[in-house]
Amino acid sequence: MTTLLLLSLAVPVAGAVFIVLLRRNPNAREAASLVTAGALFAIVLRIYQAVSGGARPEVTLAEPLPGIRIALEAEPLGVLFALIASFLWIVTTAYSIGYMRGHHEKNQTRFYLFFAFAIASVMGVAFAGNLFTLFAFYEVLSLATFPLVTHAGTDAAKRAGRVYLGILFSTSVVFQLLGIIWVYAVAGTVDFEPGGILRGHVGAGLVPILLALFVFGIGKAAVMPFHRWLPAAMVAPTPVSALLHAVAVVKAGVFSVLKVTVYIFGFDFVAETGASVWLMWAAAATIILGSLVAFTKDNLKARLAYSTVSQLSYVVLGAMLANSLGVIGSGMHIAMHAFGKITLFFCAGAIMVAAHKSEVSQLNGLGRRMPVTFAAFLIGTLSIVGLPPTGGAWSKWFLGVGSVEAGQIGLVAVLMLSSLLSLAYLLEIPLRGFFGKEEAGGEGAHGETHGDAKAHADAHAHHGAPRWSVAAITVTAAACIALFVYPEPFYRLMTMVAGQ
Amino acid sequence: MLLTLLAAAGLALLRGRNLFAVVMLAGIYSLLSAGLFTVMDAVDVAFTEAAVGAGISTVLFLGALALCGHHENKPGHTPLLPLFVVLVTGGLLVWGTMDMPGFGDPANPVHHHVADHYIEESYHEIEIPNVVTSVLASYRGYDTMGETTVVFAAAVGVMILLAGRLGRKPRPDGKGDGT
Amino acid sequence: MSLDLLVSHYNYWVVIFLMMVGFYILISRGNLIKKIVGLNVFQTSVFMLYISMGKVSGGTPPILLPGEEGVLYSNPLPHVLILTAIVVGIATTSVGLALAVRIKEAYGTIEEDEINAIDARTEAAE
Amino acid sequence: MSAHLPILQVVVPLLAAPLCLFLKRGRVAWGLAVLASWAALAIALALLGQVMQEGVLSYAIGDWLPPIGIEYRVDIVNAWVLVIVSGIGAVVSPYAMTSVEREVEAERIPLFYAAYLLCLCGLLGITITGDVFNVFVFLEISSLSAYALIALGRHRRALTSAFRYLIMGSVGATFIVIGIGLLYVMTGSLNMADLAQLLPEVWDSRTVKVAYGFLTVGFCLKLALFPLHLWLPNAYTFAPSAVTAFMASTATKVAVYMLLRFFLTIFGAPFSFDVMALDRVLLPLALVAIASMSLVAIFQVNVKRLLAYSSVAQIGYMILGVSFATVTGLTATLLHLFNHALMKGALFMAMGCVMYRIGSVHISAMAGLGRRMPWTMAAFVAGGLSLVGVPLTVGFVSKWYLILGALERGWWPVAILVLLTSLLALVYIWRVVEAAYFRDFPGDEATREAPWTLLGPTWALVALNLYFGIDAGRTVGIARQAAEVLMAGISP
Amino acid sequence: MREEVIVRVGAKVLAPFIITFALYVHFHGDYSPGGGFQAGVILAAAFALLALVYGLDAVQKVLPPRFVRACAALGVIIYAGIGVVTMVLGHNYLGYDALAEGHAGQHYGILGVELGVLVTVFGVMVTVFYLFAGRGRRTQ
Known part of the structure; x- marks a missing residue:
């Protein structure tokens, strides 16, 4: 069993090695990526079977400091995250093949290489057995994604890279690391334990401070005011935005918040001390403000990015509710939002490759030429908003009920309002696509493009998006619906977390 | 005097x-x-x-x-800072000497602890009248070896600095000439 | 401050005064050679401080007179230390002077402020 | 023979140094230097092992028992520092061959190795000795050879920096001599262990306090604590690459050791912290040094100078650990002695590789090197991340204990400051990284990776950076044990 | 300078005396002030005097720079070597008692190390003098 845990790290790294070895032959290189992704998912699935059967495999890799191990441990929450990430890696790899070739990107080997490293560190985050391991892989993830963010190599990409690394590093080093060392100083350990490790070691006055150090220190959770890196990271190629900045990286953030709340503080302890009340409202503010900003963005990826900022705080909010329903909703939302948002990003990328459109206002009438893409976008939208028949409905439900149980009726109103807002700013896109009137020349406000380029664009639009990409979009959109019918695996894992 | x-x-x-x-x-x-x-x-x-x-x-x-x-050259400005540093250092030292045993007092601890041994025992142990030589070359012979090495180090330093061919000045731009 | 203290410490204080003169030359003068002179004076004065410590009133140099009892000898240990220190001092001086010579060759001056000005100019030009 | 290890530690390089003068060919002298350095490392490791098993070792030179004669006294603290110094020597000396042949004229190369060996011997001598005046003698051996080594730099400013170092170093040494003299006059002894037992009787005399003050200033000059660091940045910038790598990783470390040895072993922790309030003096100095020097480093355009300012800041971290006046704080200091040697050594050696190929370490000269010299720049990035304190590097280990120490004292603002300044390190390292990876290479198309004779030692240090970041159990164990020894004072 | 016969003769006459004095200082160090270091300095001074009078080249012919450099190194080796010898003979480093029975061991040892000091100091002083003087001649 422990071999599987080790393999979950080793397989992506081995994949990276093969990617470099096969760099001369793009087909073999991409095949290596796909095979690695498939193998990883199979491994995580086996771990899932074991963990849902009650096993808790763990393995210690090293002991860097006395009493502080680099250890992997599979527990339900981590398995949930690993399942999502590894499954979506397969889909994203397929999508990337279409996208990167269609977009004629340079340095594709580097792209696949660091992608594999990023996934390896995501696995590390998911299966981290203690705070230190979590922190280490968290930082490695920041570093591994940096070359992806700056992939284009332009000045804008460089600036974005600075913001990205700057915020992620500063928050994690200044707040999170301080929190970790503080936890160690008071509790003498940083291991994740069911029920938390702080009870009895910390006075009620310190708990809110420590919790805040983690909530804000985990910059990847993008709680305002530390959200700026996420829109900045949108200069990356779309598959990167899709997997990493809608799924892996941000989910690593909210996952860490949830994990720390459950296994370091213990959510009962948080609830008893009332440490999280003001943090709930910080999350709520982020939810509303993120939605409002998303409204103002015409750039499709920027709009999705702010939508992500807003949605991430749902997860944080769920954790801060500090009751079992909230925790379940929080974990479910990690999964549901992942599938919904990746669908949306895939669609955005497909539109970019096929029609060279990046602004919302340019999308009028495009849906008729790219029906699959826009249909999928609609499904994704529903899931993000939380409407049946999509998986998103479940997580929103649990979060709402959890808020009621926590006695925070105000939060229910926030959830409602935010759902309405997101419905409004996301629904605009499929609506424009299907019902908008296509402008002459298809270039909208930027009608001055040369004839050649226009012809080229039109040709693509008629062909639709690359086949690989369309297939990927179909899979994730279908998953959104499937999760409404069958949310069982995720629900079961989360009840295990919450039930303890 | x-x-x-x-x-x-x-x-x-x-x-x-x-x-x-x-x-x-x-x-x-x-x-x-x-x-x-x-x-x-x-x-x-x-x-x-x-x-x-x-x-x-x-x-x-x-x-x-x-x-x-x-x-x-005439100093360009009145060196107030050095003056201040010197006054503080000197003042501190004078203050420190207040508690120092008086000059020349044979009862001072400095004359007893190990100095006694050198004066009283060195003739039995080494049989050389000049105690300074005994201490220098035997009791603390290792210091003297270090001293010899210091002198040698100075020679190495001066050789490094002055032994080279003349006219081969270091380049003002500091770049290597690649040879 | 009693007269007693003055008498028993007068020696130290003059030595400290000399020490500070050397130290002052060292840190206030811009001429590199003068700095080294200052360093020499500073160190020589420190030697005097040590030797003062070793002096025993009414003592004789620590060269034993075998067979004679009751002779009061001065403390030999500071002498040994200072012998070493003198050697170290001359070693430092020679390296410092060699450096000054090379600086003169490289810059054409041994005045600190002129050297700084030259360096600032070349740095600005880079 | 193992009974003689303490003295061999110093005598091996000391004897090798004059031999270099008889060698005409630089390569032969180099071989001798490498041999002596590795022998020194082997001896240091053996000593560390012996000390950990048997406790304090005492070696009476000339058969004269202390305090009559000079004693070499090895406990876990200086055994640890010996390993650091000789270890860096063992890595830098192989590296020196190629680097020095490029940067130093052929006829001076044997002299270079003579000076290098003298410097090594001096530093080891300071560390191992149990006699305060002997410290001064070996201090001068290492300093004089260091001045000469720095003056070997190609730029004429190497000469002025060496001169400035000479003046400030000699002032420091003279202050130390004054301090030693005042201690001697109060006790009549020069032996450290002996002094530690005699001093408590005269604690409240002004003379001892003044001695303490002079020693503090002297050590702080030698270890370049802000604001007495003025000699360091230029000295490190203009010295030959191998010299910078060696000095930056050893010289200031030994000065920190001297400070610990004098203040904690000889005077004892109670005197230092309770009577002299050393902690309250050092804390603000350390904080200012860390913050201001990290900021200054950000604005440097010469990467070696940038790293030099960073060194001054890092010395601040070491002193900060002392100022906590706890075992954890000292553990952090002792760990950082080792860890900082590893990272700064690697960084300066990477810069030596750049110097070898490009002939400049200006930040603009780094442009595009990420592709031209991938291994060199990767080493720089790895060393840089360690300097920033990314987990799984040695830098993180030091940071961890430093913050733990601050939190133990309840000084959380200090902890936050330490973390914030490590971000400043990220900024200045990142400036180089951006230049290397995001700019186009302007130079000669034929520019290749540095030769393996340079890369090998550089990467050896990088590998140690990672290894001791992942498996710090042993280093932490030794550092903690050493910290406990220091806090407990000398055992009779 | 060639006219200053008196100086030349004077120096020639003086030099042996200075050298003899140096040796006296060295070997009489046990009984009166002096020893290897002072002797080395005086010896070096004798050659410096000769160099001032007869010119650097003449002296360097008698006393080649390479030789004095070797002296500088040799002295250190002698000194440290004596330590190694005592160590090999089973005593601690620089434990002169290993060299012979009774007080003779101490005497041999002290004499030996003083010789080392003499050789190094002489070598170093002459080397440094050569370098400064040589530098001056070449710059003019």
Whole structure:
């Protein structure tokens, strides 16, 4: 069993090695990526079977400091995250093949290489057995994604890279690391334990401070005011935005918040001390403000990015509710939002490759030429908003009920309002696509493009998006619906977390 | 008397701007201090100070002056900060000496702990009348070995600095010429 | 401050005064050679401080007179230390002077402020 | 023979140094230097092992028992520092061959190795000795050779920096001599262990306090604590690459060791912290040094100078650990002695590789090197991340204990400051990284990776950076044990 | 300078005396002030005097720079070597008692190390003098 845990790290790294070895032959290189992704998912699935059967495999890799191990441990929450990430890696790899070739990107080997490293560190985050391991892989993830963010190599990409690394590093080093060392100083350990490790070691006055150090220190959770890196990271190629900045990286953030709340503080302890009340409202503010900003963005990826900022705080909010329903909703939302948002990003990328459109206002009438893409976008939208028949409905439900149980009726109103807002700013896109009137020349406000380029664009639009990409979009959109019918695996894992 | 002369020499050193004169004064200063050492029973030290301070180092200074020119520029500004530093340091030292055992008192701890051993036992242990030599070459022979090494290190340093072919000045831009 | 203290410490204080003269030359003068002179004076004065410590009133140089009892000898240990220190001092002086010579060759001057000005100019030009 | 290890530690390089003068060919002298350095490392490791098993080792030189003669006294603290110094020597000396042949004229190369060996011998001598005056003698051996080594730099400013170092170093040494003299006059002894037992009787005399003050200033000059650091940046910038790598990793470390040894072993922790309030003096100095020097480093355009300012800041971290006046704080200091040697050594050696190929370490000269010299720049990035304190590097280990120490004292603002300044390190390292990876290479198309004779030692240090970041159990164990020894004072 | 016969003769006459004095200082160090270091300095001074009078080249012919450099290194080796010898003979480093029975061991040892000091100091002083003087000649 422990071999599987080790393999979950080793397989992506081995994949990276093969990617470099096969760099001369793009087909073999991409095949290596796909095979690695498939193998990883199979491994995580086996771990899932074991963990849902009650096993808790763990393995210690090293002991860097006395009493502080680099250890992997599979527990339900981590398995949930690993399942999502590894499954979506397969889909994203397929999508990337279409996208990167269609977009004629340079340095594709580097792209696949660091992608594999990023996934390896995501696995590390998911299966981290203690705070230190979590922190280490968290930082490695920041570093591994940096070359992806700056992939284009332009000045804008460089600036974005600075913001990205700057915020992620500063928050994690200044707040999170301080929190970790503080936890160690008071509790003498940083291991994740069911029920938390702080009870009895910390006075009620310190708990809110420590919790805040983690909530804000985990910059990847993008709680305002530390959200700026996420829109900045949108200069990356779309598959990167899709997997990493809608799924892996941000989910690593909210996952860490949830994990720390459950296994370091213990959510009962948080609830008893009332440490999280003001943090709930910080999350709520982020939810509303993120939605409002998303409204103002015409750039499709920027709009999705702010939508992500807003949605991430749902997860944080769920954790801060500090009751079992909230925790379940929080974990479910990690999964549901992942599938919904990746669908949306895939669609955005497909539109970019096929029609060279990046602004919302340019999308009028495009849906008729790219029906699959826009249909999928609609499904994704529903899931993000939380409407049946999509998986998103479940997580929103649990979060709402959890808020009621926590006695925070105000939060229910926030959830409602935010759902309405997101419905409004996301629904605009499929609506424009299907019902908008296509402008002459298809270039909208930027009608001055040369004839050649226009012809080229039109040709693509008629062909639709690359086949690989369309297939990927179909899979994730279908998953959104499937999760409404069958949310069982995720629900079961989360009840295990919450039930303890 | 010697001390007063020393003080005079020191002040003259401070004022003088002809480096040639300054170096000569420094030699005189060394000679005077050698005299003082003799008065204070440190004949070995006096001998060495005379040979080194008044001899070798004067020769070296003169050699360096021949290469560097012997006029000193007038200091551009009143050096208040150094003055302050010096006053504080000096004041501190004077303050510190208040608790120091009086000059020349045979009861001072400094004359007892290990010094007693050297004076009383060295003749039995080493059989050499000059205790300074005994201590220098045997009891603390290792310090002397270090001292020899220091001298050697200085030679290595001077060789590194001055032995090269002349006219091969370091490049002002600091870039390697790649050879 | 009693007269007693003055008498028993007068020696130290003059030595400290000399020390500070040397130190002052060292840190206030811009001429490199003068700095080294200052360093010499500073160190020589420190030697005097040590030798003062070793002096025993009414003592004789620590060269034993075998067979004679009751002779008061001065403390030999400071002498040994200072012998070493003198040698170290001349070693430092020679390296310092060699450096000054090379600086003169490289810059054409041994005045600190002129050197700084030259360095600032070349740095600005880079 | 193992009974003689303490003295061999110093005598091996000391004897090798004059031999270099008889060698005409630089390569032969180099071989001798490498041999002596590795022998020194082997001896240091053996000593560390012996000390950990048997406790304090005492070696009476000339058969004269202390305090009559000079004693070499090895406990876990200086055994640890010996390993650091000789270890860096063992890595830098192989590296020196190629680097020095490029940067130093052929006829001076044997002299270079003589000076290098003297410097090594001096530093080891300071560390191992149990006699305060002997410290001064070996201090001068290492300093004089260091001045000469720095003056070997190609730029004429190497000469002025060496001169400035000479003046400030000599002032420092003279202050130390004054301090030692005042201690001697109060106790009549020069032996450290002996002094530690005699001093408590005269604690309240002004003379001892003044001695303490002079020693503090002297050590702080030598270890370049802000604001007495002025000699360091230029000295490190203009010295030959191998010299910078060696000095930056050893010289200031030994000065920190001297400070610990004098203040904690000889004076003892109670005197230092309770009577002299050393902690309250050092804390603000350390904080200012860390913050201001990290900021200054950000604005440097010469990467070696940038790293030099960073060194001054890092010395601040070491002193900060002392100022906590706890075992954890000292553990952090002792760990950082080792860890900082590893990272700064690697960084300066990477810069030596750049110097070898490009002939400049200006930040603009780094442009595009990420592709031209991938291994060199990767080493720089790895060393840089360690300097920033990314987990799984040695830098993180030091940071962890430093913050733990601050939190133990309840000084959480200090902890936050330490973390914030490590971000400043990220900024200045990142400036180089951006230049290397995001700019186009302007130079000669034929520019290749540095030769393996340079890369090998550089990467050896990088590998140690990672290894001791992942498996710090042993280093932490030794450092903690050493910290406990220091806090407990000398055992009779 | 060629006219200053008196100086030349004077120096020639003086030099042997200085050298003899140096040796006296060295070997009499046990009984009166002096020893290897002072002797080395005086010896070096004798050659410096000769160099001033007869010119650097003449002296360097008698006393080649390479030789004095070797002296500088040799002295250190002698000194440290004596330590190694005592160590090999089973005593601690620089434990002169290993060299012979009774007080003779101490005497041999002290004499030996003083010789080392003499050789190094002489070598170093002459080397440094040569370098400064040589530098001056070449710059003119």
